[in-house]
Amino acid sequence: MYDIKWIRENRETFDRGLQRRGLAPLSDTLFELDDRRRAAILALEAAQARRNAASKEIGEAKKKKDEVAAKALMDEVAGLKASIPAMEAEEKAASAALDEALAKIPNTPLDEVPDGADEHGNVEHHKFGAPPVLSFTPRQHFELGEGLKQMDFEAAAKLSGARFVVLKSKLARLERALAQFMLDLHTTEHGYVEVSPPLLVRDHAMFGTAQLPKFEEDQFAAVSGEGLKAVAKGAEPVSLNPDEEKAAEYLGVGANRRWLIPTAEVPLTNLVREQIVEEAELPLRLTAGTYCFRAEAGAAGRDTRGMIRQHQFYKVELVSITTPEKSLEEHERMLACAEEVLRRLGLHYRVVTLCTGDMGFASQKTYDIEVWLPGQGMFREISSCSVCGDFQARRMSARYRTAEGRAVRPVHTLNGSGVAVGRALIAVLENYQQADGSIVVPEVLQPYMGGLKVIEAGA
Known part of the structure; x- marks a missing residue:
């Protein structure tokens, strides 16, 4: 899996490597996803910083017995608290979209590897x-x-x-x-x-060596009895998240999916x-x-x-x-x-x-x-x-x-x-x-x- 920072610093090498594998360049698409992620992070951090600062200002306004200012600040903090969950969700979604895109990109071949289609x-x-x-x-x-x-x-x-x-x-x-x-x-x-x-x-082990998510159809999944009941009811596995140990839990059931190696x-x-x-x-x-x-x-x-x-x-x-x-x-x-x-x-x-x-x-x-x-x-x-x-x-x-x-x-x-x-x-x-x-x-x-x-x- 690639580091987006490395891709930004080695854009030509990255795109050339994909072209050698017969794929279209992806740096522009990845940069757009990363820009969205960065913007979401900045917006969230700015909102959190302003919430913290306004909370301190409330105390100062009350010390000065400026109730009008204190009330305005309290309303501002309340509004920020209400908006932050949506901003956190946006940051999480933007990060997940970038991670998902990066997880599907093959490794860059070394220069000494011969070019060829098959x-x-x-x-x-x-x-x-x-x-x-x-x-x-x-x-x-x-x-x-x-x-x-x-x-x-x-x-x-x-x-x-x-x-x-x-x-x-x-x-x-x-x-x-x-x-x-x-x-x-x-x-x-x-x-x-x-x-x-x-x-x-588990899923995270298969993700680590890159069998998942791209090559899921080539694998044999082993599902517990509880998981089979979930499948029978139409439940789908949750989206893969390599940073969470419970990435393979079935929605509403909690049966861990495992794979035969x-x-x-x-x-x-x-x-x-x-x-x-x-x-x-x-x-x-x-x-x-x-x-x-x-x-x-x-x-x-x-x-x-x-x-x-x-x-x-x-x-x-x-x-x-x-x-x-x-x-x-x-x-x-x-x-x-x-x-x-x-x-x-x-x-x-x-x-x-x-x-x-x-x-x-x-x-x-x-x-x-x-x-x-x-x-x-x-x-x-x-x-x-x-x-x-x-x-x-x-x-x-x-x-x-x-x-x-x-x-x-x-x-x-x-x-x-x-x-x-x-x-x-x-x-x-x-x-x-x-x-x-x-x-x-x-x-x-x-x-x-x-x-x-x-x-x-x-x-």
């Missing part, structure tokens, strides 16, 4: 390894999983509908093994602290919400393995078969909280940590820098890691590592005190998949498949599989 404008950064040489026609992961009788989409559909899967036996264990391997790597070698966060968060980035990043961290404590490096939930509202008709695009999936997340001076260096480090997972699994992948038209709402710069899938004959995203600058920190009021102790500044936040476990499972199945449909277990995962070297049907 994924076709992404630029390859580097590759690792080579595709496996197979002497047979490779199958896709869902064909392999169903052939092993350990991946069941029909059973999942009966339980939950489309875009869910039931993993069984060794494939269920393989998913767990992948997550365990990633967490062990990141905590023992990469210096991340493991966290087990809640999977349900779309990524552990949400709870992990919000751990520094409304805090001032000492610079000596930075960087904070956090990791968590959690289920994630996404409505995939904009993915109708895409990847309808298999596990590529699921409503529920498991992911190991990486989050860093650091200083502005170190954030770009931390971004490269985070990318290397995510890459190391794929290197140890022996998977062929490439890294691309996302263009302005394909990068996320909160991101200043994003690297995607795309793993090679022989069954599909193409690269597919398995990790996305983004540096967000102070964009999320301002939404969360997350700050740090400089080492000299003379200044308090917003932190910089970063997040990345380290990596998506479901897609790693897909990659292992397709890259380690054998002609008979069995799957060789990568050597690094065998200790987590009880020494198992090959997954076979019925095993």
Whole structure:
């Protein structure tokens, strides 16, 4: 979220950043909203100051026994008291209108980010390894999983509908093994602290990392029984206010709305919400393995078969909280940590820098890691590592005190998949498949599989 003062001081940079994202300049509109807010504040402060001054003058007039003056002043104070609530409401409405407009504006891309309208404008950064040489026609992961009788989409559909899967036996264990391997790597070698966060968060947490308000349709809301009664009666959620803990209460009911997390980035990043961290404590490096939930509202008709695009999936997340001076260096480090997972699994992948038209709402710069899938004959995203600058920190009021102790500044936040476990499972199945449909277990995962070297049907 932007600071309107920064926009006024960097108008050209701000508007140019929006244009690079394919959006129209917004500074004029924002300045009009800010002028209205400023005028409302000045009018309110002037009325309050005059009320206070007139109240003192009443006492002085009475000391002089000037009842006429005292009566006039009392009438003036009464009039001011009557008008101030409306002026307070106007100030609040003007501030809310500016905040709402600012909350919907995406982050400014760094100068080094390539321009482009969509994924076709992404630029390859580097590759690792080579595709496996197979002497047979490779199958896709869902064909392999169903052939092993350990991946069941029909059973999942009966339980939950489309875009869910039931993993069984060794494939269920393989998913767990992948997550365990990633967490062990990141905590023992990469210096991340493991966290087990809640999977349900409130509105202000989703606002802080910028899932709300713009991307509400992509999220799954969880409503209490009392909240469901409110919805049945036609009640609507109150407008989002990031400064109020009760931003998610339903009108007249008070049932708190909560959201299933779309990524552990949400709870992990919000751990520094409304805090001032000492610079000596930075960087904070956090990791968590959690289920994630996404409505995939904009993915109708895409990847309808298999596990590529699921409503529920498991992911190991990486989050860093650091200083502005170190954030770009931390971004490269985070990318290397995510890459190391794929290197140890022996998977062929490439890294691309996302263009302005394909990068996320909160991101200043994003690297995607795309793993090679022989069954599909193409690269597919398995990790996305983004540096967000102070964009999320301002939404969360997350700050740090400089080492000299003379200044308090917003932190910089970063997040990345380290990596998506479901897609790693897909990659292992397709890259380690054998002609008979069995799957060789990568050597690094065998200790987590009880020494198992090959997954076979019925095993």
